[in-house]
Amino acid sequence: YMTLGYPGTFSHALSQSGSFWWEDEWLVKHLREFIPSEGKFWLSVGSEEKGAGMVHGPTELCQNLDQDAGVAHMAAGLASYGHTVRHHVHDGGHETRCWKEDLPQALEWLLSKGR
Secondary structure (H helix, E strand, O other): OHHHHOOOOOOEEEEEOOOOOHHHHHHHHOHHHOOOOOOEEEEEEEOOOOOOOEEEOOOOEEEOOOHHHHHHHHHHHHHHOOOEEEEEEEOOOOOHHHHHHHHHHHHHHHHOOOO
């Protein structure tokens, strides 16, 4: 949200296992309200992040869509509005090991001059 809403301050975004399912994909549905930026978006998720129909405590938020699908919808939505996106699906689940392995490649791509 910060990169979309404040591109002059936040030029790139790195999201690992992002909760784009939140509020029935609110951010995905509102992408058209943001002007495409020169920034880049790295969205990664684990191939095993398939849980849906869960209630998260203590907030009682209901996750009706699995993490994998939510990230895929966000990546496709960003790309459809002209943003530069890298959607990376890694082997594994919602765990620090996966994020640690993903981080160097994500930072290298985000900080490179190319698209």
